[in-house]
Amino acid sequence: RAAEAAGARVLGTHFHHFGAGAGVTGVVMLSESHISIHSWPEHRYAALDIFMCGAARPELALERLRARLAPESVRVTTVERG
Template identity: 30%
Template structure:
């Protein structure tokens, strides 16, 4: 179960508003990004939340990977996004692909500020 879990919190996103509000468009871009880095999508769910008094509805985009998962949540009223990429390294090291996927998606949102976290999963304590 050893793998790499990457997260990023994006603030001040200056991308096209559709990337924050249009689940279908964002979802298709996620699938393209997954394929372009050499990971394999096995299922997906893309959902746009209804608008509120605070502004347009955000998006949750989830792609199940043969290697694990990608998940994105957007808050258009705040210009914020959270990204989560986890790859299991069973059968091969997918860490470089995970980082490439994270980098590609971070660039899409054009954030002013990014906070990254990197966690090696499944390492035994001893």
């Protein structure tokens, strides 16, 4: 849903859950690149990578993910590529 909010096209997904109460690692493959997540609930931490090109708007994906995950704090690093 975050990818669609950004105007990106989803090509596929793959997620691995490490068990009850444990983390998840996953990737959403996009025609514009990818969104990935790695989480460590025992540390109350998740790292996300939102990498998009073209007309996609990664800030809209971030907004949707923030609303869904409801983190206590967020640190965003923006890297301009190309």
